[in-house]
Amino acid sequence: MPAVKFYELDTSRRLQMLVDEGLIDERDRATLAPSRALPEDIGSHLIENHIGAFPVPLGLAEHFLIDGRALRVPMATEEPSVIAAAGNAAQRVARSGGFHTRASRRGIVAQIVFRQGDGVGGDASGNRSGGRSGKRGLASFLAAHRREIGDVADRAHPTLRSHGGGLCGIEVRRTGEFVEFDLLIATGEAMGANTVNTIAEAVAAYLSARLAGFDLLMAILSNKADDQRVHVEARIAAADLATSTMPGDEVASRIAAAARFAEQSDLRAATHNKGVMNGIVAAALAAGNDVRNVVAAAYADLDAEQRTWTSWRVADGGLCGSIDMPMPIGVVGGAVSTLPVARLAMTMLGHPGADELMGIIASVGLASNLSAMRALVTQGIQAGHMHLQLRSLAMTTGAQGRELEVLTRRLQADPSRASLERARVSLDAIRAEHASKGEASAGRVHTADGREMIE
Ligand code: MEV
DSSP: OOOOOGGGSOHHHHHHHHHHTTSSOHHHHHHTOOOSSSOHHHHHHHSSSOOOOOOOOEEEEEEEEETTEEEEEEEEOSSTTHHHHHHHHHHHHHTTTOBEEEEEEOOEEEEEEEEEOTTOOOOTTSOSSSOOOSHHHHHHHHHHHHHHHHHHHHHHSTTTGGGTOEEEEEEEEEETTEEEEEEEEEOTTBOOHHHHHHHHHHHHHHHHHHOTTEEEEEEEEOSOOTTEEEEEEEEEEGGGGOOSSSOHHHHHHHHHHHHHHHHHOHHHHHHHHHHHHHHHHHHHHHTTOOHHHHHHHHHHTOOSSOOOSEEEEEETTEEEEEEEEEOOOOSBSHHHHHOHHHHHHHHHTTOOOHHHHHHHHHHHHHHHHHHHHHHHTTTOHHHHHHHHHHHHHHHHTTOOHHHHHHHHHHHHTSGGGOOHHHHHHHHHHHHHHHHHHOGGGGGEEEOTTSOEEEO
16 A cells, blocks of 8 residues: 555644654644634645644734824734833834824836856847847847737736736846846735736746747746835834933933944844844734745845834934835735634734735834833843743743742742743642642742742
8 A cells, every 4th residue: 555645634634643653642633723713724725734723822012003093903922022012112102193104015026037048149139049138139128028028917917907916117137147037016905926926937938938048047026125115203202211210311312322333233233123023023923924025025125234124313302213124015815814813913903905004014113123222221121021031931831820920920039040940840839839728828929038928
């Protein structure tokens, strides 16, 4: 009998195979069981070799006021404090009028790349023998075929025009041995990666048949999304930045200095940008978008001259910040339309258009950046994060419900000594107390100096 191939099985048979092989047990099988959040038929049609779901916590960042609209923004993240931090900054921004966004979506560029064959007298004017392959030859070839290329593109995706999309620009360039045709394709409200690649391959086949002496190397969209940009601005009154020990204008000045330092230091910019991405990735993921695309486009926008997407300065009696970045997202098609939780997130956002979603995601990025910097330049990052970090550590032990709260508070009593090992020992003690004395004793917490607190 031929060996059963893993990829040919359905999900439940794959799981059975893993149980039979001893790779997972019955409990693991139950952990991977489909849910309403991700039914089996959706998961198994989205990816290959599907065995279950990998749920990431979903939360709502509160207090966002974006272009005059109050919103709770869904964020999917496993990192403690990211959602609270975004909501905290959003609240400060809201007091001064909220975030103001501007988005432009011209389309996605697809590259069709040819390599000039060895010793072949390629003719870019369309003749199959002899002729020029220089810059002018390519330009006139493109001019002569522009209309037909448009028809090929429309035929490759017949409904795109009716959704406000389609091929809207072509450029040709030569770089060394390569000749590249760049198609700018508008994708309506969709992110449109598949659409763009379908059109690119159809146009590539058309060009390939007409460009003798040029070898088609590839046709693929570019993740450098210069034609889908978003800009968001926010202002925070100095008074709304104050801490219990530092006046607001000093906090504003220190945040602006921190932002300037990120513009000068590669080491710092990487971390500064990670703080921005905490918000961007969580909001984009919750909205069912391809976060790899969002991240690739964002980082492709940076260089030694421009190390970050955000900027902050002291002005107008407070702090003014902005974020400017590419944001290739969509609101229809792909996972946005398929994943039940992404659909729910879009419903909670009031079904934004693509421009609006770009503004929402970028606002969350700006808020995350503000919150991180305010903490860094005042009390330091650990003080604010500590409770959530310790709760995360407590969860790692398997503590649940009330014992999770109690364990977190015990760890908080001496945070400098908190470790997974100590948390496990402490959890064992809590459980022993539960078992021997009943529920009430589990509420006793010892502080660092040995005192006992009743909670
Ligand atoms: C942690 O996830 C993000 C921060 O490091 C960002 C920053 O340093 O700006 C706090």
